[in-house]
Amino acid sequence: MRRAAVLFAALAVACSGAISAPGTEELEHGPGGSSGNKPLPFMLSAAHTELYLAKLAPPIVGRVLSKEERERIAREQGGAIRPIVTLWTKEAGFVQAARNMIELKLSVSGARDGIDFGLPGNLAAYLVREEQPWSKIITDDKCRDKDGGELACDTGAPYTAGVLTTRAYLVSRASRFNLTRSSAMLKTFACRVYPQEDTLQPRIPKEKLIPMFRALTLEEQTDERAKSGFGNGSGCYTCHGQFSAHAQLFVKFDEQGKWVKDATGLQDEAGELGRSKNGLMASHFVEPAAAASEQSQVFGKEVSNLAEAAKVITESPVFLECAARNVVEYGLGLTKPPELEPDLLGSLAARARTFGGADPSLGAITIATLTHDDIQKAVVKMLTGTTPQSAAVEATP
Numbered sequence: 001m002r003r004a005a006v007l008f009a010a011l012a013v014a015c016s017g018a019i020s021a022p023g024t025e026e027l028e029h030g031p032g033g034s035s036g037n038k039p040l041p042f043m044l045s046a047a048h049t050e051l052y053l054a055k056l057a058p059p060i061v062g063r064v065l066s067k068e069e070r071e072r073i074a075r076e077q078g079g080a081i082r083p084i085v086t087l088w089t090k091e092a093g094f095v096q097a098a099r100n101m102i103e104l105k106l107s108v109s110g111a112r113d114g115i116d117f118g119l120p121g122n123l124a125a126y127l128v129r130e131e132q133p134w135s136k137i138i139t140d141d142k143c144r145d146k147d148g149g150e151l152a153c154d155t156g157a158p159y160t161a162g163v164l165t166t167r168a169y170l171v172s173r174a175s176r177f178n179l180t181r182s183s184a185m186l187k188t189f190a191c192r193v194y195p196q197e198d199t200l201q202p203r204i205p206k207e208k209l210i211p212m213f214r215a216l217t218l219e220e221q222t223d224e225r226a227k228s229g230f231g232n233g234s235g236c237y238t239c240h241g242q243f244s245a246h247a248q249l250f251v252k253f254d255e256q257g258k259w260v261k262d263a264t265g266l267q268d269e270a271g272e273l274g275r276s277k278n279g280l281m282a283s284h285f286v287e288p289a290a291a292a293s294e295q296s297q298v299f300g301k302e303v304s305n306l307a308e309a310a311k312v313i314t315e316s317p318v319f320l321e322c323a324a325r326n327v328v329e330y331g332l333g334l335t336k337p338p339e340l341e342p343d344l345l346g347s348l349a350a351r352a353r354t355f356g357g358a359d360p361s362l363g364a365i366t367i368a369t370l371t372h373d374d375i376q377k378a379v380v381k382m383l384t385g386t387t388p389q390s391a392a393v394e395a396t397p
């Protein structure tokens with residue numbers, strides 16, 4: 001109950017305006033009640049189940065509840081959630097939802113300037129239709145056309161990392177020092193902004209960075225360009241000590257999203273801060289060989305390029321936890337993934353593995369998330385203003 005309350009606080013913040021007046025808690029006791037020493041599993045009432053599933057159906061499966069579903073809810077109350085959500089994940093509407101979700105998250109769709117912005121969505125749709133592991137969204141070595149057919153990827157890189165190595169992703173996130181590409185990767189697939197826990201992403205040693213990013217205090221700042229702007233010149237290392245590691249992975253992709261073997265990662269002395277020559281971006285690393293190399297460190301592991309980095313991200317617990325948060329975000333139309341308690345996140349990830357194996361599909365992650373008691377309670381509380389009581393009744397002997 002406490003967990004649900006905390007989760008709700010986060011949901012309410014994320015979608016302000018969705019809260020109704022408090023104080024109706026007493027009116028909401030369900031018919032059940034636990035007696036004896038074996039509490040019944042939590043179950044939403046039929047009315048709350050319908051409210052819950054009616055909210056989720058349009059984004060998750062692209063339609064409203066069917067007559068059959070509403071009848072099933074009336075009969076089975078909260079017990080109908082799992083079978084109904086499981087069937088949703090087999091529908092074409094769910095495939096489309098996966099496409100929408102990834103296109104929204106990455107702000108990519110359509111085609112322009114000869115770039116196919118549909119590639120990220122195509123891969124998402126393919127993985128869901130084929131019930132493949134969702135981790136492949138950043139590790140798959142194939143690109144897909146809109147029907148799921150194999151397609152050559154378009155960056156020219158000698159490796160592939162799912163949506164990350166599509167020009168659609170790289171072009172829409174091109175920026176100085178490759179910061180936007182790296183922050184979008186971490187935000188979307190690890191639900192992390194900067195700074196991150198040091199335990200997750202150890203910082204690159206200061207002396208390896210260009211002087212501007214070493215500063216923790218104003219006194220330490222030696223670069224005049226940083227003194228005037230960015231956080232009054234201090235604290236850079238706190239975030240950029242981590243950013244540097246992620247940005248390095250993109251050092252060979254130019255602003256057109258093409259992989260350039262000879263990229264140096266060196267600052268163009270005649271150009272804007274953070275830019276290298278020929279539409280490439282500068283590295284955080286000071287040593288020329290390091291600046292030109294795609295080798296880096298992600299979540300404490302040495303990696304030789306973006307594809308290896310993506311694999312490390314998917315092997316971390318944060319990947320599944322973030323995928324579950326993204327499902328809640330998308331299902332409820334929030335603008336960012338809700339803050340969920342670490343316990344709940346861990347339990348969503350563990351459930352996803354129970355339903356879908358060690359490397360679960362988006363379908364399994366969705367079922368695991370939407371059938372969790374605490375998610376149900378929090379969403380119903382968000383919709384009604386009141387924490388729902390369990391409608392489970394003990395079977396009469």
Ligand code: HEC
Pocket residue numbers: 175176177179180181183184194195212213215226229230231232233234235236237238239240273274
């Ligand atoms: C709290 C974390 C944090 C700290 C501290 C921080 N930055 Fe950043 N910095 C960011 C983020 C986040 C971005 C934007 C990344 C993106 O584009 O998504 C950014 C962007 C930048 C950019 C690129 C701006 C552009 O227009 O593309 C530069 C340059 C930069 N920071 C320099 C610095 C310097 C120098 C310092 C210290 C004075 C500093 N930052 C301190 C997080 C931080």
